[in-house]
Amino acid sequence: MKNLKFFPFYTLSVIPLPILYLLSDVMFVLVYYIIGYRKGVVNNNLKIAFPEKSDKEIKRIERSFYRHFCDMMVESIKTLTMGKRAVNKRIKIENEELITQLYQNNKSIVMYSAHMGNWEWNAFFPNFFQHKVTAFYQPLSNKYFDELMQLIRSRMGVLCVPSQKGYKTLMKLQQENKLTLNLIIGDQSPSAHPKASKYWTEFMHKKTAFLTGADVISHKSDYAVVYPQCTKIKRGVYETKFVLLDESPKSSEKFSLIEKYSKALEENINKQPALWLWSHNRWKLSA
Structure with a gap:
């Protein structure tokens, strides 16, 4: 059996989430207090983003982030075996009608997303929408974990597309008359190479470089652009509200979508840091 090599993760995945959260609690102590995984980076980022907050407030957000981070790890493993009933219980869509209306208007969508909430659970979107869902990704150097992540993301019907082949794949699907909803994460830091494409804008109190790929693809394709605003209602339950950034970006100014996206992401972060x-x-990177 092809997936037998992932048996340890399947074994973990069949464990009920309440028990997996006990594992997450143990992981939190290990990752935060003992290993101190990237604590310097996290603390520095929080101080840049929230210069108005006290050290006590920064520490509170820091601990909450690590708790959420550990929860997300076990939730992502749970993705391997979650059924539709569990998905509907844990993923809430506030305004599903926006996506439905775009589908009825014969519009494909660039979902300009971010590393917010549990972004891996966006793999459940095929359960909710008529569009063919694709997800752009950067292949991992470790082949085993690259295959595992593709398995997790594609299980419900998401087509995983290497970022380098993204636009070409979208055009192929368009030629096949398929309406697509395309998940593109836009909050990674661009390459430091001077020729690497990047756009600078004010974000969380600091000039910040953004990747330009989603903006370029949106303007070329004229796909509607939507930001999925994520809220964590409680442990293991997330709500998404879709924010329409531009319905016909072809006529919009270059990089205008990055400006709109960065503001939507900043608002989302400020609600639940x-x-x-x-x-x-x-x-x-420095401007």
């Missing part, structure tokens, strides 16, 4: 991935070095 612990849900963003503070452990990546978002501000390693």
